[in-house]
Amino acid sequence: MVSSRLRSRGSASPALLLAIFLCLFVAVTVYVFVAQLYPAPPPISQDAVLVDRQYDLTLYVTGSAFVLAQLGLAYAVLRFRDRGQRASFLRGNIALEVLWTSVTLLAFVGLGILGRNAWAGVRFTPPAPDAVQVEVTTNQFIYTFRYPGADGKFGRLDPSLVNAPAGNPLGIDPNDPAGRDDIVVSDLTVPVDRPVELLLRSQDVIHNFFVRELRLQQDTVPGMIIPVHFTPNRIGQYEIVCTQLCGLGHGTMHSHLNVVSQSDYDGFLKRQALVQ
Ligand SMILES: [Cu+2]
Numbered sequence: 001m002v003s004s005r006l007r008s009r010g011s012a013s014p015a016l017l018l019a020i021f022l023c024l025f026v027a028v029t030v031y032v033f034v035a036q037l038y039p040a041p042p043p044i045s046q047d048a049v050l051v052d053r054q055y056d057l058t059l060y061v062t063g064s065a066f067v068l069a070q071l072g073l074a075y076a077v078l079r080f081r082d083r084g085q086r087a088s089f090l091r092g093n094i095a096l097e098v099l100w101t102s103v104t105l106l107a108f109v110g111l112g113i114l115g116r117n118a119w120a121g122v123r124f125t126p127p128a129p130d131a132v133q134v135e136v137t138t139n140q141f142i143y144t145f146r147y148p149g150a151d152g153k154f155g156r157l158d159p160s161l162v163n164a165p166a167g168n169p170l171g172i173d174p175n176d177p178a179g180r181d182d183i184v185v186s187d188l189t190v191p192v193d194r195p196v197e198l199l200l201r202s203q204d205v206i207h208n209f210f211v212r213e214l215r216l217q218q219d220t221v222p223g224m225i226i227p228v229h230f231t232p233n234r235i236g237q238y239e240i241v242c243t244q245l246c247g248l249g250h251g252t253m254h255s256h257l258n259v260v261s262q263s264d265y266d267g268f269l270k271r272q273a274l275v276q
Helices: 002-008 013-034 046-079 094-120 262-275
Strands: 132-139 142-147 183-185 188-191 196-202 207-211 216-220 226-230 236-241 254-260
Touching: 013 046, 046 094, 132 188, 132 207, 132 216, 142 254, 183 262, 188 262, 196 207, 196 216, 216 226, 254 262
Parallel strands: 132 196, 188 254
Antiparallel strands: 132 142, 142 183, 196 226, 207 216, 207 236, 236 254
């Protein structure tokens, strides 16, 4: 027993193997990010560009901390390995602990403050007065979009009138004249280069409205109307998905955001006004 302990003393191979593993681990992780193996689709709004910049900054800061910490660990594993010496014991170091706690605090709070513009811009600032307003209603497992029609006013909703088979999935009150020209569709169509304000609602459980190209993800919550706004700057069709595990059909819950020219948007509203 004693002789086998003596034999294992001073062996560099376990420490060396662990240090090599840590270096490889760092190299592979850095490669996955630098090579951009899973790139995000191009952003389609200025807010999305801000989110991307913030993401990159956060990645540089936390990525540098990760690389330094792992390489430091590899160095320490090798440098302070068992050489048969007596192990020394440290009761902590107040100065060091204050230092690394402050640095971590500064990094987290600082990144949070810097990211505030990207996150809060679409939520806590009012949209432009000429924003196109669309109400978004989620339920298991569909999206329903409502436009206010020619009068610019949404009709009153009455939950007791909700009846999808009868063609009134939102419960629009037929006695409210403001609701007679409301347009209800299952895809979201908006004009390019114009501010759009969404009013997010949910009829049953918590769902989510997520468009990757907008870098915009917002829960929809029963009993709340949550406004978000954005200005899409690229014509195209983009997927809208629900990112809350909202029930058995969650995986099928999606719709489309169609960003079209102003004339196509006018045509869409005219066509829908005729068929509603
Ligand atoms: Cu959902």
